[in-house]
């Protein structure tokens with residue numbers, strides 16, 4: 001399609017042509033022509049947030065729960081700078097976004113004009129790519145290219161900075177085309193010889209382990225499906241990073257739980273002791289590896305990643321396969337099946353026996369109470385009461401996030417939205433807004449901390465405006481609990497500035513926003529209160545008053561190895577967990 | 587609760603491998619900001635730049651050639667290469683050091699001020715190094731010298747006691763030997 005129109009109209013036309021239905025944004029002087037174009041069409045629905053950071057997180061939630069590209073529209077200067085946290089978050093977690101920013105007119109660029117900032121300069125290190133469009137002739141191509149780059153290869157955020165005069169200028173619009181990009185050609189098919197070698201190595205393993213991550217989710221539902229097939233076919237154990245939860249069902253007996261700093265005992269010990277590690281779409285982040293020189297010392301490592309720079313970045317890899325997870329998994333399952341693999345049954349049996357011993361320590365155990373709500377208990381109840389519903393979970397950052405990862409058992413991909421790489425407090429509420437926008441009939445819950453949620457609390461107003469019945473489930477321990485935990489363990493219990501002083505009354509706060517507030521203080525009332533929260537067809541702030549002193553275990557202290565992890569007091573002691581027969585082996 | 591010895595949030599820095607210099611050739615689309623992307627990558631990720639040269643080489647195709655000399659362990663050099671390849675406007679990256687058989691040159695202009703015996707000596711040495719005189723006054727010369735970095739270092743060191751005023755160097759450019767292009 002070729003047609004004459006203004007730059008602002010091109011933006012809306014390109015969004016529509018790219019299949020965009022929702023865009024999260026906030027107006028201002030430098031984007032008024034685009035807002036005018038929004039007003040005059042009905043293909044793309046605009047969701048007005050309350051802060052630009054919220055717009056980006058909402059688009060992230062939207063993208064991660066649908067697999068589509070999330071879209072954002074903000075004004076120049078403060079609009080763009082407010083978006084920076086969200087863009088960095090999306091870059092770290094590989095979330096595909098297109099963020100359109102307004103800019104002062106081209107003749108004023110560099111003049112310190114009102115609400116001018118160097119948007120491409122500021123966002124260069126926090127985007128996958130960015131553009132400043134200085135000619136109307138370039139605009140249609142750049143807009144389509146932005147979507148292409150955001151979604152292909154390792155996904156990420158792309159900024160398109162459009163000066164106001166370009167929004168007014170008239171030019172010829174052209175629709176998306178299949179022209180091969182000049183330079184950007186991510187490799188999706190893995191090298192078949194390497195995949196063969198990987199399958200061979202896997203087949204001969206005595207203590208194998210799958211270690212998967214967010215890349216499997218990003219690769220699409222088919223990747224999760226193929227992963228399940230491969231894991232089932234091999235019979236091997238599997239663990240995953242925080243970002244990868246849901247790709248493999250937590251209810252499956254081959255699932256060891258999450259690994260890493262707050263991962264399960266069995267997952268981390270299996271990482272340490274395995275002889276063949278199959279890493280798919282994860283990146284050996286420092287929260288996962290712990291002490292690098294003691295990381296899984298005896299294993300041969302296979303690494304599948306679409307980003308070549310992730311391979312051999314932190315950890316030496318034996319077989320590195322550059323490619324899209326779904327494509328490589330497809331080849332792997334096909335080759336495994338075709339080669340009629342005979343695995344080492346006795347070795348695998350004793351590996352599973354060892355894993356069961358680690359499991360027997362029940363590293364997620366906690367001491368429950370009937371007078372005070374334990375945060376873990378609250379999440380167990382939340383899980384039980386919502387697991388049969390069509391539920392999506394977002395989180396903020398802190399202890400509650402780690403407990404959510406440990407206690408909410410994800411069975412499907414795209415159901416879990418959390419800020420992993422950047423660890424952005426304030427992510428969960430706006431992300432829930434985005435998720436609910438994409439899934440109107442579903443139950444969307446932000447598992448929150450009282451400190452984090454105040455960082456973007458204003459977005460509840462967005463939820464109310466658009467009748468998005470999100471549930472903000474605050475585990476209120478009146479502390480920046482994760483900070484408090486580190487201070488307790490590493491800084492002599494000096495709780496410097498980590499107490500949540502002068503908290504608002506969250507029930508009244510909800511009411512002030514025309515939402516519903518629920519408070520629960522007793523374990524005995526929890527089920528009833530959660531059910532009430534689920535049934536209300538409005539945004540809810542649920543103030544769940546929990547034990548202030550609870551710590552999140554297990555934990556690999558920083559700078560320590562997987563086999564040096566510490567457990568909470570409630571885990572089963574080593575000598576109790578080890579059977580008579582096991583003692584002989586140790 | 588047992589006390590934890592480490593007070594850092596992060597694992598300790600890995601013990602150092604041996605760092606070595608590598609020359610990378612990067613072919614990029616000559617669009618605005620492309621050099622900022624490359625340099626930002628180096629500063630943002632803490633890589634070294636020992637030398638950097640840039641110029642458009644294929645005007646019609648809008649392709650520029652960037653030559654970077656950097657120092658790092660083999661793992662870091664591999665990272666740098668892949669990180670560069672990840673940049674959207676980058677066509678190709680070649681590690682001239684690993685691929686071998688490449689020629690590296692730079693050009694320097696060297697200003698020397700002096701009279702009498704020092705002046706004569708400077709001129710004599712320039713001749714030995716095949717440096718050309720491209721500007722002269724009764725009390726100064728500007729020499730143009732081309733060659734490998736070591737040759738230039740050596741020449742500059744010799745000029746120092748003879749009245750060296752300043753040096754302007756292009757940085758290293760590199761090309762592979764033989765009939766094949768990149």
Ligand SMILES: Cc1ncc(C[n+]2csc(CCOP(=O)(O)OP(=O)(O)O)c2C)c(N)n1
Pocket residue numbers: 396397398399400401423424425426448449450451452453475477479480481482483
């Ligand atoms: C924007 C931002 N600032 C600071 C931090 C550091 N930080 C990590 S967790 C945390 C405390 C979170 O407290 P809360 O939301 O109450 O969660 P809890 O740990 O108590 O469950 C802080 C301050 C962060 N992750 N993000």
Ligand SMILES: [Mg+2]
Pocket residue numbers: 398449450451475476477478479480481
């Ligand atoms: Mg808290």
